[in-house]
Amino acid sequence: MSLFDYKVSDLHELLHKKELKVADLVEESYKRIAQVDDKVQAFLTLDEEKARQTANSLDEKLTANSANSLLFGMPIGIKDNIVTKGIRTTCASKILENFNPIYDATVVQKLQQQETVTIGKLNMDEFAMGSSNENSYYQKTRNPWDLERVPGGSSGGSAASVAAGEVLFSLGSDTGGSIRQPAAFCGVVGLKPTYGRVSRFGLVAFASSLDQIGPITRSVEDNAYLLQAISGLDPMDSTSANVDVPNFVSALTGDVKGLKIAVPKEYLGEGVTEAVRQSVLDALKVLEKQGAVWEEVSLPHSKYALAAYYLLSSSEASANLARFDGVRYGYRTPNADNLLDLYKNSRSEGFGDEVKRRIMLGTFALSSGYYDAYYKKAQQVRTLIKKDFEDVFEKYDVIVGPTTPTPAFKIGEKIDDPLTMYINDILTIPVNLAGVPGISIPCGFDNELPLGLQIIGKHFDEATIYRVAHAFEQATDYHKKKPGI
Amino acid sequence: MTRISNEQVKHVANLARLAITEEEAEKFTKQLDAIITFAEQLNELDTENVEPTYHVLDMKNIFREDIKQTGLPREEVLKNAPDHQDGQIKVPAIIGE
Numbered sequence: 001m002s003l004f005d006y007k008v009s010d011l012h013e014l015l016h017k018k019e020l021k022v023a024d025l026v027e028e029s030y031k032r033i034a035q036v037d038d039k040v041q042a043f044l045t046l047d048e049e050k051a052r053q054t055a056n057s058l059d060e061k062l063t064a065n066s067a068n069s070l071l072f073g074m075p076i077g078i079k080d081n082i083v084t085k086g087i088r089t090t091c092a093s094k095i096l097e098n099f100n101p102i103y104d105a106t107v108v109q110k111l112q113q114q115e116t117v118t119i120g121k122l123n124m125d126e127f128a129m130g131s132s133n134e135n136s137y138y139q140k141t142r143n144p145w146d147l148e149r150v151p152g153g154s155s156g157g158s159a160a161s162v163a164a165g166e167v168l169f170s171l172g173s174d175t176g177g178s179i180r181q182p183a184a185f186c187g188v189v190g191l192k193p194t195y196g197r198v199s200r201f202g203l204v205a206f207a208s209s210l211d212q213i214g215p216i217t218r219s220v221e222d223n224a225y226l227l228q229a230i231s232g233l234d235p236m237d238s239t240s241a242n243v244d245v246p247n248f249v250s251a252l253t254g255d256v257k258g259l260k261i262a263v264p265k266e267y268l269g270e271g272v273t274e275a276v277r278q279s280v281l282d283a284l285k286v287l288e289k290q291g292a293v294w295e296e297v298s299l300p301h302s303k304y305a306l307a308a309y310y311l312l313s314s315s316e317a318s319a320n321l322a323r324f325d326g327v328r329y330g331y332r333t334p335n336a337d338n339l340l341d342l343y344k345n346s347r348s349e350g351f352g353d354e355v356k357r358r359i360m361l362g363t364f365a366l367s368s369g370y371y372d373a374y375y376k377k378a379q380q381v382r383t384l385i386k387k388d389f390e391d392v393f394e395k396y397d398v399i400v401g402p403t404t405p406t407p408a409f410k411i412g413e414k415i416d417d418p419l420t421m422y423i424n425d426i427l428t429i430p431v432n433l434a435g436v437p438g439i440s441i442p443c444g445f446d447n448e449l450p451l452g453l454q455i456i457g458k459h460f461d462e463a464t465i466y467r468v469a470h471a472f473e474q475a476t477d478y479h480k481k482k483p484g485i
Numbered sequence: 486m487t488r489i490s491n492e493q494v495k496h497v498a499n500l501a502r503l504a505i506t507e508e509e510a511e512k513f514t515k516q517l518d519a520i521i522t523f524a525e526q527l528n529e530l531d532t533e534n535v536e537p538t539y540h541v542l543d544m545k546n547i548f549r550e551d552i553k554q555t556g557l558p559r560e561e562v563l564k565n566a567p568d569h570q571d572g573q574i575k576v577p578a579i580i581g582e
Contacts, residue, residue, distance in 0.1 A: 102561045195542060238547040241544065304526065307525075310524060329567075332568065338577055338578060344504040345504055348503050348504040356503055357517065360498060364493070364497045377532060378527060379537030379538055381530060382538040418519075
């Protein structure tokens with residue numbers, strides 16, 4: 001048994017009863033990483049020395065009996081697009097190979113206030129562009145359930161490290177499904193909060209109208225605790241919303257009586273495997289038994305989400321990634337005698353193919369003569385997609401469906417065809433376009449590969465999502481099964 | 486019909502400050518053409534009177550108090566600069582001979 005099989009609240013109690021030290025938790029992390037990370041390859045950078053120092057000073061504090069936060073001493077992994085002062089932050093790109101941030105992201109500062117211990121930085125698709133972690137410049141993270149398969153992406157390292165027991169929990173980021181899809185593939189709990197719930201100050205921007213940071217954990221309760229710690233208005237991020245942060249954990253009542261669930265027919269249609277479809281229908285039966293009611297609905301513009309998403313996210317990325325020019329930080333080409341060549345060669349040598357492809361697509365969609373036909377059109381379609389959700393949420397509390405159309409696929413299976421790879425995100429993308437929150441929780445297995453149930457809520461109603469997710473989790477055992485690695 | 490030509494891909498690459506080889510231009514043309522063709526399914530929808538969504542929340546003009554704040558220390562900022570001299574970031578000549 002691993003210490004990380006315990007929930008945060010149990011570990012907190014053990015620490016305060018002096019039956020456990022923070023140093024034990026940190027050692028558990030590094031011991032497990034030493035055991036399995038040459039196979040899983042979730043971590044890009046470890047911060048071992050500093051983590052051990054932090055653990056020791058926290059243990060001294062614990063002896064002195066000072067009042068501590070619930071997350072005190074808990075070992076966490078951070079996705080490598082979230083800046084950490086003094087810990088290399090690469091976005092899994094060559095262009096940031098030697099980049100050492102000089103400040104902490106707001107979420108990292110908030111974790112420090114809670115006195116968590118940062119174990120290291122987690123692999124991802126380069127600049128969060130991808131669904132398999134195969135776009136990392138450094139390494140291919142593997143799925144702990146089957147090392148021949150991808151962990152999903154882009155937060156593949158974040159999900160795989162939690163599933164493999166290398167950390168208690170982690171932070172990821174989600175632009176089109178990048179938390180929920182890997183959480184589903186790795187059999188863990190991952191939430192994309194409402195757009196504006198969590199500050200993105202210090203998150204290296206991919207698509208600013210879509211990006212959100214969120215928690216990846218083993219249980220719904222831990223997820224709620226971690227979201228609580230990182231949420232809230234931040235003067236450093238003008239898109240963070242000035243709304244109350246409720247007590248998410250107190251929403252975990254186990255009571256879903258009378259809850260109204262909408263099940264979009266588009267989410268169980270074409271491309272969704274029979275095993276995935278069945279797992280969702282079984283999950284609905286579980287919730288029905290607990291007193292919830294469900295009905296089929298339609299989100300008629302779902303099929304257009306993918307196209308709108310690729311135009312919008314790539315357009316925004318083409319602007320956001322203009323900052324990587326080899327001048328102020330990051331990789332600079334040795335092959336340039338003038339400034340223009342310095343820009344061009346630094347970028348061409350520093351970025352991978354998928355990043356270049358999306359920068360070019362975005363530049364094209366924003367270019368003179370094409371802006372209205374592509375970019376503006378996609379923003380209009382986004383309005384229709386958002387309206388689909390608003391209409392359904394007038395009558396229903398949550399929307400439920402699968403997180404992904406299939407379980408984890410094999411490494412190399414889809415990498416040569418960008419469009420096939422993109423179709424992976426067809427069920428998660430509409431959620432980002434509408435800005436609503438969504439979670440993926442374990443809901444079954446197909447040939448020993450985990451499947452994820454997606455629960456989508458209204459703007460700023462993560463509490464209801466957690467209530468439903470928790471009720472389902474309590475009634476099932478899927479989350480208790482661990483990969484055999 | 487192709488949606489994007491080899492010449493356009495080279496033009497876009499130049500706008501995006503990416504140097505691409507002839508081979509890459511060919512590959513990207515094919516891939517971008519497939520993606521743009523796929524994206525054109527959006528034309529099935531009538532969006533004549535639909536407002537575009539630039540921000541999913543009803544937020545605009547978020548200002549902070551206009552208070553002077555200290556920026557990042559120069560020596561810290563220069564730590565990540567590939568080349569610097571006398572406290573300034575250094576780049577190759579902008580104007581040719």
